[in-house]
Amino acid sequence: MKRLAHFDSRGSFRMADIGGKRITLRKAVAAATVRMSREAIETLRSGRIIKGDAFAAARLAGIQAAKRTSEWIPLCHPIPVQWIDVDCRLVARKPEVEITATAAARWSTGVEMEALTAVAAAALTLYDMCKSIDRGILVKDLRLLSKSGGRSGTWKRETKL
Amino acid sequence: MKRLAHFDSRGSFRMADIGGKRITLRKAVAAATVRMSREAIETLRSGRIIKGDAFAAARLAGIQAAKRTSEWIPLCHPIPVQWIDVDCRLVARKPEVEITATAAARWSTGVEMEALTAVAAAALTLYDMCKSIDRGILVKDLRLLSKSGGRSGTWKRETKL
Amino acid sequence: MKRLAHFDSRGSFRMADIGGKRITLRKAVAAATVRMSREAIETLRSGRIIKGDAFAAARLAGIQAAKRTSEWIPLCHPIPVQWIDVDCRLVARKPEVEITATAAARWSTGVEMEALTAVAAAALTLYDMCKSIDRGILVKDLRLLSKSGGRSGTWKRETKL
Amino acid sequence: MKRLAHFDSRGSFRMADIGGKRITLRKAVAAATVRMSREAIETLRSGRIIKGDAFAAARLAGIQAAKRTSEWIPLCHPIPVQWIDVDCRLVARKPEVEITATAAARWSTGVEMEALTAVAAAALTLYDMCKSIDRGILVKDLRLLSKSGGRSGTWKRETKL
Amino acid sequence: MKRLAHFDSRGSFRMADIGGKRITLRKAVAAATVRMSREAIETLRSGRIIKGDAFAAARLAGIQAAKRTSEWIPLCHPIPVQWIDVDCRLVARKPEVEITATAAARWSTGVEMEALTAVAAAALTLYDMCKSIDRGILVKDLRLLSKSGGRSGTWKRETKL
Amino acid sequence: MKRLAHFDSRGSFRMADIGGKRITLRKAVAAATVRMSREAIETLRSGRIIKGDAFAAARLAGIQAAKRTSEWIPLCHPIPVQWIDVDCRLVARKPEVEITATAAARWSTGVEMEALTAVAAAALTLYDMCKSIDRGILVKDLRLLSKSGGRSGTWKRETKL
Numbered sequence: 001m002k003r004l005a006h007f008d009s010r011g012s013f014r015m016a017d018i019g020g021k022r023i024t025l026r027k028a029v030a031a032a033t034v035r036m037s038r039e040a041i042e043t044l045r046s047g048r049i050i051k052g053d054a055f056a057a058a059r060l061a062g063i064q065a066a067k068r069t070s071e072w073i074p075l076c077h078p079i080p081v082q083w084i085d086v087d088c089r090l091v092a093r094k095p096e097v098e099i100t101a102t103a104a105a106r107w108s109t110g111v112e113m114e115a116l117t118a119v120a121a122a123a124l125t126l127y128d129m130c131k132s133i134d135r136g137i138l139v140k141d142l143r144l145l146s147k148s149g150g151r152s153g154t155w156k157r158e159t160k161l
Numbered sequence: 162m163k164r165l166a167h168f169d170s171r172g173s174f175r176m177a178d179i180g181g182k183r184i185t186l187r188k189a190v191a192a193a194t195v196r197m198s199r200e201a202i203e204t205l206r207s208g209r210i211i212k213g214d215a216f217a218a219a220r221l222a223g224i225q226a227a228k229r230t231s232e233w234i235p236l237c238h239p240i241p242v243q244w245i246d247v248d249c250r251l252v253a254r255k256p257e258v259e260i261t262a263t264a265a266a267r268w269s270t271g272v273e274m275e276a277l278t279a280v281a282a283a284a285l286t287l288y289d290m291c292k293s294i295d296r297g298i299l300v301k302d303l304r305l306l307s308k309s310g311g312r313s314g315t316w317k318r319e320t321k322l
Numbered sequence: 323m324k325r326l327a328h329f330d331s332r333g334s335f336r337m338a339d340i341g342g343k344r345i346t347l348r349k350a351v352a353a354a355t356v357r358m359s360r361e362a363i364e365t366l367r368s369g370r371i372i373k374g375d376a377f378a379a380a381r382l383a384g385i386q387a388a389k390r391t392s393e394w395i396p397l398c399h400p401i402p403v404q405w406i407d408v409d410c411r412l413v414a415r416k417p418e419v420e421i422t423a424t425a426a427a428r429w430s431t432g433v434e435m436e437a438l439t440a441v442a443a444a445a446l447t448l449y450d451m452c453k454s455i456d457r458g459i460l461v462k463d464l465r466l467l468s469k470s471g472g473r474s475g476t477w478k479r480e481t482k483l
Numbered sequence: 484m485k486r487l488a489h490f491d492s493r494g495s496f497r498m499a500d501i502g503g504k505r506i507t508l509r510k511a512v513a514a515a516t517v518r519m520s521r522e523a524i525e526t527l528r529s530g531r532i533i534k535g536d537a538f539a540a541a542r543l544a545g546i547q548a549a550k551r552t553s554e555w556i557p558l559c560h561p562i563p564v565q566w567i568d569v570d571c572r573l574v575a576r577k578p579e580v581e582i583t584a585t586a587a588a589r590w591s592t593g594v595e596m597e598a599l600t601a602v603a604a605a606a607l608t609l610y611d612m613c614k615s616i617d618r619g620i621l622v623k624d625l626r627l628l629s630k631s632g633g634r635s636g637t638w639k640r641e642t643k644l
Numbered sequence: 645m646k647r648l649a650h651f652d653s654r655g656s657f658r659m660a661d662i663g664g665k666r667i668t669l670r671k672a673v674a675a676a677t678v679r680m681s682r683e684a685i686e687t688l689r690s691g692r693i694i695k696g697d698a699f700a701a702a703r704l705a706g707i708q709a710a711k712r713t714s715e716w717i718p719l720c721h722p723i724p725v726q727w728i729d730v731d732c733r734l735v736a737r738k739p740e741v742e743i744t745a746t747a748a749a750r751w752s753t754g755v756e757m758e759a760l761t762a763v764a765a766a767a768l769t770l771y772d773m774c775k776s777i778d779r780g781i782l783v784k785d786l787r788l789l790s791k792s793g794g795r796s797g798t799w800k801r802e803t804k805l
Numbered sequence: 806m807k808r809l810a811h812f813d814s815r816g817s818f819r820m821a822d823i824g825g826k827r828i829t830l831r832k833a834v835a836a837a838t839v840r841m842s843r844e845a846i847e848t849l850r851s852g853r854i855i856k857g858d859a860f861a862a863a864r865l866a867g868i869q870a871a872k873r874t875s876e877w878i879p880l881c882h883p884i885p886v887q888w889i890d891v892d893c894r895l896v897a898r899k900p901e902v903e904i905t906a907t908a909a910a911r912w913s914t915g916v917e918m919e920a921l922t923a924v925a926a927a928a929l930t931l932y933d934m935c936k937s938i939d940r941g942i943l944v945k946d947l948r949l950l951s952k953s954g955g956r957s958g959t960w961k962r963e964t965k966l
Contacts, residue, residue: 004204004209004210004293004294005293006289006290006293007209007210007211007214007215007290010211011208011209011210011211011214012211012214012535012539013211013214013215013217013218013290013539013542013543014568015546015566015567015568016566017565017566017568017587018565018566019508019565019566019587019589025824032300032303043165047172048165048168048172049165049168049172049174050168050171050172050173050174050696052694052696052697052700052817053168053172053173053174053696053700054168054174056174056696056697056700056701056704056817056818057174057235057236057700057704059818060235060700060701060704060818060879061233061234061235061704063820063879063880064233064235064708064876064879065233067875067876067882067883068232068876070550071229071547071550071551072222072226072233072282072285073222073282073285073286073289074218074221074222074225074286074543074546074547075218075286075289075290075546076289077550077563077564077565078550078561078563078564078883079563080563080882080883080884080885080912081882081883082822082823082824082882082913083820083821083822083823083824084820085819085820085822104822104824106824107563108565112292112296113285113288113289116285116288117285120281120285120300120303121233121234123303124233124234124274124277124278124281124303125234125235125236127274127277128167128234128236128237128274129167129168129174129236131273131305132165132166132167133165135273135305135308135316136304136305136318136319136320137304137305138302138303138304139193139281139300139302139303139304140301140302140303141299141300141301142281142284142285142299142300142301142303143297143298143299143300144296144297144298147296155296157297158297159297173696173700174700174703174704175729176707176727176728176729177727178726178727178729178748179726179727180669180726180727180748180750186341211535213334213533213535213536213539214535214539217334217335217535217536217539217540217543218539218543220335221335221396221539221540221543221544222543224337224396224397225393225396225547228392228393228399228400229393231711232708232711232712235704235707235708236707238711238724238725238726239400239711239722239724239725240724241399241400241401241402241429241724242399242400243339243340243341243399243430244337244338244339244340244341245337246336246337246339265339265341267341268724269726326526326531326532326615326616327615328611328612328615329531329532329533329536329537329612332533333530333531333532333533333536334533334536335532335533335536335537335539335540335612347663354622365487369494370487370490370494371487371490371494371496372490372493372494372495372496372857374656374855374857374858374861375490375494375495375496375857375861376490376496378496378656378657378857378858378861378862378865379496379557379558379861379865381657382557382657382718382861382862382865382866383555383556383557383865385659385718385719386555386557386715386718386869387555389714389715389721389722390554390715393551394544394548394555394604394607395544395604395607395608395611396540396543396544396547396608397540397608397611397612398611400722402721402722402723402724402751403721403722404661404662404663404721404752405659405660405661405662405663406659407658407659407661426661426663428663434614434618435607435610435611438607438610439607442603442607442622442625443555443556445625446555446556446596446599446600446603446625447556447557447558449596449599450489450556450558450559450596451489451490451496451558453595453627454487454488454489455487457595457627457630457638458626458627458640458641458642459626459627460624460625460626461515461603461622461624461625461626462623462624463621463622463623464603464606464607464621464622464625465619465620465621465622466614466618466619466620469618477618479619480619481619495857495861496861496864496865497890498868498888498889498890499888500887500888500890500909501887501888502830502887502888502909502911553872554869554872554873557865557868557869558868560872560885560886560887561872561883561885561886562885563885590885591887648848648853648854648937648938649937650933650934650937651853651854651855651858651859651934654855655852655853655854655855655858656855656858657855657858657859657861657862657934676944687809691816692809692812692816693809693812693816693818694812694815694816694817694818697812697816697817697818698812698818700818701818701879701880704879705877705878705879708879709877712876715873716866716869716870716877716926716929717866717926717929717930717933718862718865718866718869718930719862719930719933719934720933756936756940757929757932757933760929760932761929764925764929764944764947765877765878767947768877768878768918768921768922768925768947769878769879769880771918771921772811772878772880772881772918773811773812773818773880775917775949776809776810776811777809779917779949779952779960780948780949780962780963780964781948781949782946782947782948783837783925783944783946783947783948784945784946785943785944785945786925786928786943786944786945786947787941787942787943787944788940788941788942791940799940801941802941803941
């Protein structure tokens with residue numbers, strides 16, 4: 001039966017004690033797809049919004065939020081991350097932006113939440129910048145793609161969504 | 162042609178000046194669906210994790226993150242919110258938790274980002290607590306459901322996803 | 323029966339909706355007594371620690387924490403305070419420092435938590451600075467002394483501790 | 484004569500340089516007693532407030548505040564804590580809640596302030612949730628119970644309060 | 645004799661009570677000059693660093709820091725700013741970047757510190773991005789250019805530096 | 806050609822991956838000169854403002870801001886600093902205060918930004934406290950004085966300003 005690190009024997013939440021875990025290189029990659037209206041995506045593509053500038057803001061928002069993941073997510077440990085990378089790219093032939101984030105730290109617990117938080121903040125920043133054109137923008141499928149390091153080793157998302 | 166509040170005439174991002182906007186009651190409702198494995202949802206349902214306790218943590222995370230939306234989303238204004246409400250419920254016959262958040266403020270700009278941020282933080286908190294059972298948990302369809310108040314008036318999501 | 327602003331009809335916590343409350347001047351005063359060993363208090367009195375400097379640090383810590391009360395206390399609303407005042411004074415003939423804090427805001431909810439948070443942060447800052455002399459320092463009787471403004475009007479602590 | 488880590492030779496406060504201290508496992512336990520009116524404690528006991536829900540909010544507040552201790556207490560170092568645990572329990576035959584917190588980190592300075600900050604935030608969160616019933620709630624005896632690790636070794640509070 | 649808002653009659657610092665001040669539109673403009681080596685400025689000009697991208701990061705840093713001015717500057721009040729604008733431009737014929745920031749709020753105290761904080765954070769962000777080329781980069785003359793609103797009215801910097 | 810740690814091969818900003826860098830003792834010293842009017846400096850000197858108290862506030866602001874440098878400066882890594890020291894002193898025969906800050910950490914990246922951020926926050930805190938006497942106060946020459954540790958070794962500012 002799987003261990004429930006965040007719950008005690010009575011089923012109440014708790015912060016996991018990571019004192020006994022080994023310090024190793026941990027990595028995680030997460031992603032989400034931001035689907036917007038044709039009008040919104042054309043505004044990004046056509047240059048009325050400088051795409052590079054919009055993506056720069058989203059990427060920076062992701063980096064900054066990820067560094068403070070333990071403030072967003074109450075049971076997360078503060079982790080001195082060594083790298084956060086956020087990438088935004090227009091999807092060909094679809095009114096979508098794909099956001100991917102990588103987090104890395106040499107620490108005694110994983111950085112999955114850091115990668116997911118980076119993607120969430122970047123996606124919501126894009127939403128914020130484009131919402132006057134399309135309030136219906138959808139952040140689809142915020143998800144972990146892979147993680148490595150630590151006792152549970154490497155995990156990769158198997159199924160296509 | 163729609164106004165692009167967050168971009169100047171050259172297409173560079175900027176913070177919108179909300180000085181000329183009227184102070185009125187602004188509300189927004191957002192939602193997301195957290196889909197997990199049968200095993201994970203059964204753990205929540207069966208009591209190995211106290212569902213109330215897990216949902217309490219997710220709800221509190223949403224409230225706390227929403228109050229600080231302008232720290233996560235770079236072009237958002239600080240807004241002294243008057244209410245943040247986060248609700249989590251198990252979806253019947255599906256391995257899913259539906260998270261809804263409402264934000265309200267009497268202010269000169271809308272609270273869509275506050276509602277969306279509350280949902281994102283609550284969803285990722287659930288992910289964090291259940292990830293030792295299922296790393297593949299998916300945060301599906303983070304989206305605005307409705308907003309009211311301000312010059313653009315009331316907006317409701319029309320189409321089913 | 324008294325209203326439980328922070329709990330819904332089922333007894334679950336919630337953030338109170340302060341939208342219907344009137345904006346009036348709210349004030350609150352809180353206090354605590356920091357009791358330390360004779361050795362510790364003599365170090366403060368005798369000048370091996372510059373009392374003014376130690377009290378300046380404690381006062382500033384109280385002011386800064388109080389401005390961010392809604393980050394410490396999850397169900398508190400962000401309140402743009404107009405004044406936080408923190409006072410520290412040596413108690414005559416006792417090895418004690420009395421800390422008092424006043425908070426004020428023209429807002430739709432009270433500032434009791436701001437005053438209490440200021441006192442707590444100032445007291446713990448004193449503890450931190452003196453703990454190498456006395457780890458047994460006690461923060462006694464952190465309490466509200468009075469509050470005014472709002473629907474419930476003026477309240478004063480009646481009984482001596 | 485005891486070393487005053489937080490003051491220089493002239494008596495001005497300073498941040499201690501922990502560069503020369505050894506990285507070892509540091510633990511600390513702190514506590515406080517929250518005394519409230521009979522009416523308030525009965526509301527918690529009887530279920531008009533869901534005790535588990537109220538305690539969950541207080542516990543989470545303590546965990547979150549402790550992770551950021553160096554933001555509240557100016558001369559504290561940022562410490563990547565490995566564990567924060569907060570416990571709330573009703574005291575038999577007294578209108579009191581006892582709050583205990585444990586902090587742990589493998590670091591070059593102690594975690595006393597983290598444990599004390601967790602207790603303070605949890606106690607004030609309880610105050611906040613119950614203050615509409617009883618504004619006179621008292622946070623009694625916020626104190627360190629024990630600490631271990633580091634050059635000064637193990638310390639335990641000797642005297643009963 | 646000028647009033648010293650931040651000091652009491654004994655000369656100790658205090659937070660000013662802004663309760664009696666009128667809510668009016670407050671604006672402030674601040675600036676600094678970032679002087680770097682020829683090599684560093686050429687790297688920005690020539691495109692090895694995408695200038696727009698570097699300036700986007702600096703501008704966003706300024707906006708984000710300014711929203712939280714009261715966290716960095718201890719005696720500042722939290723102010724719900726309505727606008728922060730940061731501009732970076734290469735100075736003709738000099739190895740310099742001129743940074744200007746404007747802050748605006750309808751509030752009962754001025755926004756000078758918000759404008760100055762925005763400039764400081766933007767300038768240090770530029771330093772950070774270019775420091776591997778030139779550690780000697782100088783942030784010259786961080787200063788207020790003008791402020792308007794409030795009892796003291798309009799102020800403009802008179803002398804050329 | 807010098808490495809541009811904060812930009813990728815296309816010239817877009819990125820966070821540097823410090824995973825491959827060695828953990829060594831890193832130190833940095835930064836400074837700035839705060840020039841104010843004769844009237845302002847005399848107020849500090851004459852005791853109408855308690856100089857020690859004003860400098861205590863500025864020093865504490867610098868320490869607190871430096872601990873959170875990665876929140877100010879978007880591409881900075883969170884660094885668990887071991888020491889931040891801030892010094893303020895009146896300059897003889899000039900209406901100036903010289904602020905110096907030292908930062909130290911045993912970490913895989915340098916602490917230049919921590920030292921610079923400490924100086925910036927301390928200088929702006931002095932500005933804030935004295936601005937009712939002189940809005941024209943100038944923060945001159947915010948600069949790095951030296952740094953040591955890490956692959957690039959020791960650097961000292963060579964030229965007088």
